[in-house]
Amino acid sequence: MSAIAPPAMPNRTPGRLRTAIMSIVGSLGSAAICVAITVALLATLPATNQETERPYSYGEKVHLVLKTTYDRVIRPRSPAARAGYRNWILTLQSATPILLTGLAVAAAFRANVLNIGTQGQYVLGAIAAAAIGIYIPAARWLLIPLLLAGAMAAGALFAGIAATLERWRNVPVVLSTLLLNFVALEFLRYMLQGPMRAVGEDGRPLDPQSTELAEFARLPQFFSDVPRQGLHLGFVIAVAAALVLWFILRKTTFGFRLRVVGQNPVAARFAGMNAARVSFATLALSGALAGLAGGVQIAGTTYVLYPDVGTDGLGFTGIAVALLARLSPIGVIFSAIFFGLLKTAFVALQESPLEIHSNAAQAVQGLLVIAVLIVSSPQWRRLVGHVMRRDRAAAA
Amino acid sequence: MTSFLAEGSLGFWSVPLAMVGQALRVSAPYLYVSLGETLTEKSGRVNLGLQGTLIMGAMAGYAVSSRSGSALAGVLAAGVVGGLLGILHAFLCARPKVNDIAVGIALMIFGVGLASFLGRPYIKPERVPAMSPDISLGFWSANETVRANLQVNLMFVVGVALVPLIAWGLKNTRWGLILRSVGENADTARAMGYSINGVRLLATMAGGVLAGLGGAFLTLAMQGGWKDGLAPGTGLMAVALVIFARWKPLNCLWAALLFGGAGAIAPALQSVGLNEVKINLGFTQLRWGRYVFEMIPYLLTLGIMIFTSSGSRQMAGIPDELTRARWL
Numbered sequence: 001m002s003a004i005a006p007p008a009m010p011n012r013t014p015g016r017l018r019t020a021i022m023s024i025v026g027s028l029g030s031a032a033i034c035v036a037i038t039v040a041l042l043a044t045l046p047a048t049n050q051e052t053e054r055p056y057s058y059g060e061k062v063h064l065v066l067k068t069t070y071d072r073v074i075r076p077r078s079p080a081a082r083a084g085y086r087n088w089i090l091t092l093q094s095a096t097p098i099l100l101t102g103l104a105v106a107a108a109f110r111a112n113v114l115n116i117g118t119q120g121q122y123v124l125g126a127i128a129a130a131a132i133g134i135y136i137p138a139a140r141w142l143l144i145p146l147l148l149a150g151a152m153a154a155g156a157l158f159a160g161i162a163a164t165l166e167r168w169r170n171v172p173v174v175l176s177t178l179l180l181n182f183v184a185l186e187f188l189r190y191m192l193q194g195p196m197r198a199v200g201e202d203g204r205p206l207d208p209q210s211t212e213l214a215e216f217a218r219l220p221q222f223f224s225d226v227p228r229q230g231l232h233l234g235f236v237i238a239v240a241a242a243l244v245l246w247f248i249l250r251k252t253t254f255g256f257r258l259r260v261v262g263q264n265p266v267a268a269r270f271a272g273m274n275a276a277r278v279s280f281a282t283l284a285l286s287g288a289l290a291g292l293a294g295g296v297q298i299a300g301t302t303y304v305l306y307p308d309v310g311t312d313g314l315g316f317t318g319i320a321v322a323l324l325a326r327l328s329p330i331g332v333i334f335s336a337i338f339f340g341l342l343k344t345a346f347v348a349l350q351e352s353p354l355e356i357h358s359n360a361a362q363a364v365q366g367l368l369v370i371a372v373l374i375v376s377s378p379q380w381r382r383l384v385g386h387v388m389r390r391d392r393a394a395a396a
Numbered sequence: 397m398t399s400f401l402a403e404g405s406l407g408f409w410s411v412p413l414a415m416v417g418q419a420l421r422v423s424a425p426y427l428y429v430s431l432g433e434t435l436t437e438k439s440g441r442v443n444l445g446l447q448g449t450l451i452m453g454a455m456a457g458y459a460v461s462s463r464s465g466s467a468l469a470g471v472l473a474a475g476v477v478g479g480l481l482g483i484l485h486a487f488l489c490a491r492p493k494v495n496d497i498a499v500g501i502a503l504m505i506f507g508v509g510l511a512s513f514l515g516r517p518y519i520k521p522e523r524v525p526a527m528s529p530d531i532s533l534g535f536w537s538a539n540e541t542v543r544a545n546l547q548v549n550l551m552f553v554v555g556v557a558l559v560p561l562i563a564w565g566l567k568n569t570r571w572g573l574i575l576r577s578v579g580e581n582a583d584t585a586r587a588m589g590y591s592i593n594g595v596r597l598l599a600t601m602a603g604g605v606l607a608g609l610g611g612a613f614l615t616l617a618m619q620g621g622w623k624d625g626l627a628p629g630t631g632l633m634a635v636a637l638v639i640f641a642r643w644k645p646l647n648c649l650w651a652a653l654l655f656g657g658a659g660a661i662a663p664a665l666q667s668v669g670l671n672e673v674k675i676n677l678g679f680t681q682l683r684w685g686r687y688v689f690e691m692i693p694y695l696l697t698l699g700i701m702i703f704t705s706s707g708s709r710q711m712a713g714i715p716d717e718l719t720r721a722r723w724l
Contacts, residue, residue, distance in 0.1 A: 114497065116501075165698075165702060167707070168702075168707055169701075169702050169705040169706065169707050170705050170706060170707055170708075170709070170710075170711065171698070171701050171702060171705050172639055172711075174636070174639075175636045175639050175640070175701065176698060176701070178632060178633070178636050179636065179694045179695075179697055179698050180694075180698075181629075182629060182633075182691070182694045183691050183694050183695065186687045186688070186690045186691045186694075187687070187691070189687040189690075190684075190685065190687035190688055193685060193686075193687060194683060194685065311625075311628070317505075319501050320501065320502065320505050323498050323501065323502065357512075357513065357516055359509060359512040359513055359624065360509065360513040361509070362505055362506075362508060362509025362512070362513075363505075363506055363509030363510040363512075363513050364509070365505050365506075365509065366448075366502050366503065366504070366505035366506025366507070366508075366509055366510075367506055369498070369501070369502035369505065369506075370488065370499070370502045370503070370506060373488060373491075373494050373495075373498055373499060373502060374488065374491065374494075
């Protein structure tokens with residue numbers, strides 16, 4: 001007996017699995033577009049084969065780029081050795097701070113709070129972590145949580161300045177957080193020039209950077225005993241933070257309010273939500289995450305506070321990471337690792353015979369985000385969805 | 397304390413003079429970018445990517461003029477590159493559900509990265525003389541320092557001349573009216589038969605051209621060469637100055653001059669021998685040096701913003717479409 005077919009449901013909202021698949025397809029598609037553009041761009045570089053003394057052909061260049069990337073980034077160099085997965089450790093290490101700053105941006109942008117001051121909050125977190133790690137004598141089990149908590153508090157307080165100014169005087173967050181980035185940078189330079197500057201044994205000041213963190217103030221690391229060579233606890237913390245943020249956004253009242261305020265402030269007001277308070281808390285949360293990124297970077301990777309922390313742009317890269325993940329906390333894990341891969345790849349390419357300078361990585365990051373924006377726009381998704389429906393119909 | 401005496405005995409007056417001189421020397425990029433951004437934002441869209449446009453303009457301007465030997469060609473090239481980036485921004489934003497802030501940030505990262513990638517062959521170790529002509533505003537003074545401080549570049553003069561032109565054009569011309577109506581209420585403008593995306597495309601392109609010209613000023617007039625990390629944050633600051641200037645071209649000029657001039661406080665104080673301020677707190681002594689002075693422009697901007705804003709009122713002059721996009 002043929003059952004009555006249920007009426008076709010127009011505009012059925014796609015299920016969660018479907019959304020996830022679309023998101024992955026979209027990301028992979030845009031990644032492919034960008035890789036293609038990049039390879040094409042790179043292939044135009046002038047480079048000569050040292051052995052044959054002839055310029056590389058186009059095909060040879062593309063081959064060289066792909067081969068270098070595979071050998072130095074994807075494939076472990078010697079699986080037998082204990083440090084065989086060094087490439088992957090490096091990748092995850094560079095992914096750690098941008099994962100956290102990416103989460104900071106994702107949380108804020110979800111609530112339509114334009115925190116573009118993650119760089120400043122990251123710097124403040126780094127300063128606080130270094131100060132606690134250097135000057136507070138405490139046992140390791142106490143010092144490391146204290147250090148990370150201090151970094152989060154510093155980031156949250158610094159973002160709190162912007163949040164307060166918005167509530168008190170309606171100063172746009174986008175403006176105040178931007179200005180505070182520069183203030184944080186100068187504050188870092190001041191600290192390294194004055195109070196926190198390392199002093200040599202003869203009492204004379206050394207280079208403008210802090211003393212190195214003692215061993216017990218550093219984050220524990222895995223896979224290697226050599227300092228800075230292993231995967232430090234920060235990566236685990238960052239992934240955990242992503243899961244926590246996902247939980248907050250999905251499963252808690254605060255997260256619900258945050259999303260409603262971001263998506264429809266009018267509805268939020270009618271539902272009796274205090275939008276100003278939600279924005280305030282979101283900005284503090286975002287600042288805490290960015291501050292944590294700074295703390296993790298100091299205690300896990302650099303072990304010293306130095307001027308480059310202010311200009312490395314890791315806080316700012318968080319914006320690109322978050323946009324690439326379309327503001328999804330779980331997506332941020334993957335986009336941060338992808339950015340880490342890019343970094344490792346471009347370091348390898350710089351050392352390859354093509355001598356591609358690693359600053360090309362930044363152009364590729366930008367391209368990636370642009371591609372994701374195009375691919376994730378409804379027009380594209382409709383197109384892909386149409387193709388999928390047609391395939392299903394053909395299969396049936 | 398001997399340095400300023402040797403400079404022609406201007407005493408402490410050398411500080412404000414240096415500020416004026418600095419304001420005239422460095423404010424042009426801020427001016428061009430903020431004028432461009434004003435045009436774009438008046439049409440109801442935000443282009444946060446002008447930092448990338450500025451840097452691309454700087455690189456392209458220098459590359460073209462050093463290849464062709466003509467400063468004018470470089471300036472034109474910078475404008476064209478800026479315009480193309482503006483078109484790209486507008487094109488991306490015209491897709492449905494694409495956030496202009498996100499596009500702007502992507503384009504900023506892209507532009508800065510691409511400029512440093514493509515510009516590598518043009519990094520010259522030696523200082524190249526400025527290629528754009530200077531005009532002396534200090535002809536009335538016999539004092540060398542005054543004259544040296546009041547040299548301004550032709551491009552700055554052009555930028556200043558653009559201010560009343562743009563202000564007048566926005567207020568009194570048909571094009572200005574269309575632009576403003578699209579920025580104030582897109583639905584009404586659409587009902588009147590104007591293409592929203594078309595108008596915004598033109599406005600963003602014009603903004604990009606201006607930002608590109610500002611970039612050309614950086615390499616051709618100010619720095620005399622291209623290098624990486626040439627002006628970190630200049631374009632972003634200039635975009636922020638548009639809020640500060642309340643979307644008025646004339647205010648953009650004041651904001652650019654103020655911000656440029658405030659940047660001279662730290663070096664000027666240092667040149668008169670004031671290297672640090674000691675503040676005794678009893679238990680400890682704070683020694684505020686150069687880096688605290690360097691914060692002054694940003695804190696000053698923030699302070700004026702706090703002072704002129706109100707907790708209960710919406711900001712004056714903001715294009716309504718920006719409020720509707722809940723950008724501010």
